[in-house]
């Protein structure tokens with residue numbers, strides 16, 4: 425029987441062109457078996473201190489993983505949840521750590537059994553999924569942002585999701601007239617077909633009446649969904665917004681646990697539930713969440729805005745649930761997607777096709793991991 429020999433957490437730092445070249449942070453996990461197989465996982469930590477905390481928790485949890493059969497993903501996941509009883513019962517960094525370990529174990533399980541993660545999840549529900557560009561608005565000139573979106577959509581992408589309140593000069597999310605002008609010109613420039621989604625970043629703080637006014641104005645121009653217009657948790661506010669608008673409301677991506685997602689679903693105010701396997705306790709956690717999303721007849725949407733490891737997990741999970749309707753890709757070339765693996769994820773004429781195995785179906789280039797190790801990046805600056 426194959427056994428886990430080592431569990432290594434690896435904080436990485438990298439420049440993200442899709443985020444105005446900001447330095448972003450992840451904590452990867454490399455698990456090796458006694459017969460030399462390697463599985464990869466990722467926690468989407470975003471901040472250096474969160475990466476370091478995740479590393480410490482993974483190191484502590486490793487004693488519950490080493491010596492185990494990697495095929496036993498569910499049993500190990502339960503054991504890790506049990507381990508976190510004091511510091512992570514309701515989520516937090518413990519969920520990041522569990523996420524990264526769980527994804528790496530699923531990768532190994534697939535490699536051991538010679539099947540893809542998608543096969544192990546029960547197989548594809550979809551033949552293909554529409555791909556959309558998931559971007560941040562950066563430029564001060566609205567015309568330039570429309571042109572950029574036109575370029576992204578030219579090879580066939582089905583839509584564009586735009587982050588408001590991000591780094592750069594776009595100043596979107598702050599003034600009613602400029603926001604509505606942007607939406608109007610995007611629709612005019614892209615034509616009637618492409619889906620346009622707006623994602624309100626952390627810096628955008630609308631009150632309920634502002635959110636209602638904005639979304640009503642955006643609706644005139646066919647906004648497909650509004651994401652986190654009232655943040656991660658505001659059930660009364662979301663109920664009001666929902667009563668006064670018809671645009672789909674998306675949130676949930678800041679939840680960690682099944683209980684957190686259940687709480688959001690139970691409000692009856694969410695149409696599109698954002699989930700990130702690198703945060704919401706891995707492939708095991710995401711799968712449990714999508715089963716609840718399916719029961720509520722809502723849409724799930726993989727957050728997938730970090731490395732190719734989370735993209736691989738997200739793609740398999742999206743193909744395995746009827747609740748997924750599209751897949752997001754970062755439009756600009758970036759190191760954690762395009763350099764980290766031998767075959768980066770790309771759409772074909774606007775479509776994503778089912779991932780093939782074994783495991784996550786990616787080959788991680790270890791020299792690239794080493795280059796972006798957080799301590800080495802720190803030495804270079």
Ligand SMILES: [Mg+2]
Nearest residue numbers: 623651677698
């Ligand atoms: Mg979002």
